[in-house]
Amino acid sequence: MFKRLADAGAVVALTVDGKPVQARSCDTVAAALLAAGIDRCRTTPVTGAPRLPYCLMGVCFDCLVTIDGVGSRQACLVPVHEGMTVETQQGRREAGR
Amino acid sequence: MNAVDLAPSYDLVVIGGGPAGLAAASLAARAGVTTVLFDENPGVGGQIYRGITSTPVINRSILGEDYWAGEALANEAKASGALIVNGATVWSLDPERIVGVSIAGKARMIEARRVIIATGSQERPFPIPGWTLPGVMTAGAAQTVLKAQGLLPDGRTVMAGTGPLMWLLAAQILRAGGRLEAILDTTPRRNLLRAAPHLPDFMLSPYFAKGLALLREVKAKVPVRRVASVAAAGDGKLSEVVSDRGRMPADLLLLHQGVVPNVNLALAAGATHEWNERQLCFQPVLDQDFSSSVPGIAVAGDGAGIAGGTAAAERGRLAAIAAVRALRPEARLPDPQSVRQRLQREEMGRAFLDWLNRPADSFRQPEGETLVCRCEEVTAAQVRATADMGCEGPNQMKAFLRCGMGPCQGRLCGLTVTELIATQRKSTPAAVGYYRLRPPVKPITLAELASLPISEAERKAVER
Ligand SMILES: Cc1cc2nc3c(=O)[nH]c(=O)nc-3n(C[C@H](O)[C@@H](O)[C@H](O)COP(=O)(O)OP(=O)(O)OC[C@H]3O[C@@H](n4cnc5c(N)ncnc54)[C@H](O)[C@@H]3O)c2cc1C
Ligand code: FES
Numbered sequence: 001m002f003k004r005l006a007d008a009g010a011v012v013a014l015t016v017d018g019k020p021v022q023a024r025s026c027d028t029v030a031a032a033l034l035a036a037g038i039d040r041c042r043t044t045p046v047t048g049a050p051r052l053p054y055c056l057m058g059v060c061f062d063c064l065v066t067i068d069g070v071g072s073r074q075a076c077l078v079p080v081h082e083g084m085t086v087e088t089q090q091g092r093r094e095a096g097r
Numbered sequence: 098m099n100a101v102d103l104a105p106s107y108d109l110v111v112i113g114g115g116p117a118g119l120a121a122a123s124l125a126a127r128a129g130v131t132t133v134l135f136d137e138n139p140g141v142g143g144q145i146y147r148g149i150t151s152t153p154v155i156n157r158s159i160l161g162e163d164y165w166a167g168e169a170l171a172n173e174a175k176a177s178g179a180l181i182v183n184g185a186t187v188w189s190l191d192p193e194r195i196v197g198v199s200i201a202g203k204a205r206m207i208e209a210r211r212v213i214i215a216t217g218s219q220e221r222p223f224p225i226p227g228w229t230l231p232g233v234m235t236a237g238a239a240q241t242v243l244k245a246q247g248l249l250p251d252g253r254t255v256m257a258g259t260g261p262l263m264w265l266l267a268a269q270i271l272r273a274g275g276r277l278e279a280i281l282d283t284t285p286r287r288n289l290l291r292a293a294p295h296l297p298d299f300m301l302s303p304y305f306a307k308g309l310a311l312l313r314e315v316k317a318k319v320p321v322r323r324v325a326s327v328a329a330a331g332d333g334k335l336s337e338v339v340s341d342r343g344r345m346p347a348d349l350l351l352l353h354q355g356v357v358p359n360v361n362l363a364l365a366a367g368a369t370h371e372w373n374e375r376q377l378c379f380q381p382v383l384d385q386d387f388s389s390s391v392p393g394i395a396v397a398g399d400g401a402g403i404a405g406g407t408a409a410a411e412r413g414r415l416a417a418i419a420a421v422r423a424l425r426p427e428a429r430l431p432d433p434q435s436v437r438q439r440l441q442r443e444e445m446g447r448a449f450l451d452w453l454n455r456p457a458d459s460f461r462q463p464e465g466e467t468l469v470c471r472c473e474e475v476t477a478a479q480v481r482a483t484a485d486m487g488c489e490g491p492n493q494m495k496a497f498l499r500c501g502m503g504p505c506q507g508r509l510c511g512l513t514v515t516e517l518i519a520t521q522r523k524s525t526p527a528a529v530g531y532y533r534l535r536p537p538v539k540p541i542t543l544a545e546l547a548s549l550p551i552s553e554a555e556r557k558a559v560e561r
């Protein structure tokens with residue numbers, strides 16, 4: 001869906017659902033997930049439908065993932081760091097828990 | 098910067114680090130007012146200048162000179178002496194100007210003598226069938242990752258919608274070497290009739306020549322089709338874009354139909370809002386210094402009503418001049434009259450742009466199974482039927498259908514729900530009103546709440 005234009009920025013290593021993913025230092029978690037070609041960030045609590053980031057500016061909350069053990073964080077607002085662990089979410093409703 | 102290092106109070110708290118917030122904070126700090134600016138993004142710049150201090154897109158012609166103009170603002174703010182805190186989410190603001198902010202998982206309540214809300218705009222909801230499918234995003238989303246991370250759409254990309262930002266993003270993608278299969282232009286042709294009387298003003302505004310050049314640049318490379326309907330189709334992800342002009346396979350659909358003020362914080366603080374029929378959105382009621390109905394709280398930038406990035410900076414300056422006057426009457430200040438004149442010049446072309454790009458009813462008031470509330474997955478048919486049964490307003494609708502109660506707190510369904518109720522009940526959006534919003538306007542964790550030190554400020558804020 002997206003490719004990297006310039007390879008600027010140092011490589012930052014994350015794990016996403018236990019698998020290694022290479023991000024760049026200027027990435028947010030959402031950008032890193034999109035660049036890695038992931039097919040969903042979460043599924044919805046009502047129908048279980050898959051979602052990917054929609055707005056990338058903090059308003060839609062479709063990018064909620066678990067980051068370093070803290071659930072329902074807005075992936076589009078959190079910068080990546082070396083060794084970060086990211087987990088996609090299944091159907092969790094409440095944000096920030 | 099950590100939450101614990103913040104002072105318990107500041108003369109001025111600016112919320113949002115786009116052009117409005119940066120300009121306001123610089124002016125106030127240079128006039129000797131202790132100023133802090135909070136922005137929830139990792140860097141300053143706001144939406145227009147997203148990533149301005151860190152973008153990997155070094156070829157300046159890609160994002161264009163209007164983007165790079167943000168560098169001066171960011172540098173000016175940095176040099177001004179204002180404390181600029183990124184990664185700082187403001188989740189509450191009350192009429193006594195107590196600001197609840199979270200930084201890296203720690204929360205603080207800060208007292209402010211003056212507050213300038215500069216939280217800007219968001220893209221208008223674009224509720225079409227399939228808009229929640231992976232592979233469907235806003236044009237602004239694609240632009241944000243282009244600016245801040247240098248990500249370019251890959252695969253078969255279609256853009257649909259209306260408004261200057263859509264054309265700007267199209268041009269930026271093309272300049273970066275990207276490709277667009279088609280642009281589905283949803284601008285209703287009859288809009289021209291209502292826009293035409295404002296053409297002379299628009300021709301005098303700085304946007305006229307730029308707009309024409311953009312259209313020419315994009316149309317030379319991308320097929321553009323006028324459409325009256327758009328839908329995203331696919332099983333678990335986008336595979337096709339369907340319009341009244343046919344079907345086309347696609348991997349990415351970018352939607353855009355203008356931007357609207359981000360009203361959540363100002364509403365939660367109790368500021369009076371009104372319906373803007375030309376821009377089809379709610380906006381705070383403000384005086385000429387951008388002061389809201391709540392004493393000591395101003396709203397500057399596109400959050401005050403959409404006028405664009407350059408106007409946002411001028412508005413920020415005017416709000417800051419008023420704040421400094423109240424806080425430090427002896428301070429030396431720029432002449433507000435010249436700022437007002439620049440602002441007027443910037444706002445000249447707005448009426449034409451607004452009428453020309455006013456999205457059609459069918460793209461704002463969906464029908465049938467199209468989702469209105471993305472969070473709670475509430476359909477247009479449900480909202481319409483509930484209004485027909487007697488539901489008079491968005492807050493009652495919340496109780497019936499849970500729409501607006503998910504994590505986005507109505508940001509992506511509020512306007513749609515208001516307009517649908519107005520249509521079904523033959524009323525007006527002004528009469529129907531908007532969701533009642535209370536803090537926290539952004540989710541805050543129990544751990545963050547627990548990190549609050551107990552002091553008078555907190556008690557005042559919590560015991561209401
Ligand atoms: C996605 C998008 C892209 C855009 N791109 C362009 C463009 O390329 N060119 C153009 O001319 N116009 C663009 N605009 C229009 C935009 O509204 C500009 O006119 C301009 O950015 C407005 O400036 P501002 O200072 O009012 O707000 P913004 O630039 O929107 O800045 C607001 C800031 O407030 C922060 N914020 C919001 N809520 C909170 C909170 N609760 N706590 C802490 N911080 C918060 C945000 O992170 C943001 O950085 C865009 C709009 C959007 C929505
Ligand atoms: S993608 Fe919309 S909130 Fe993160």
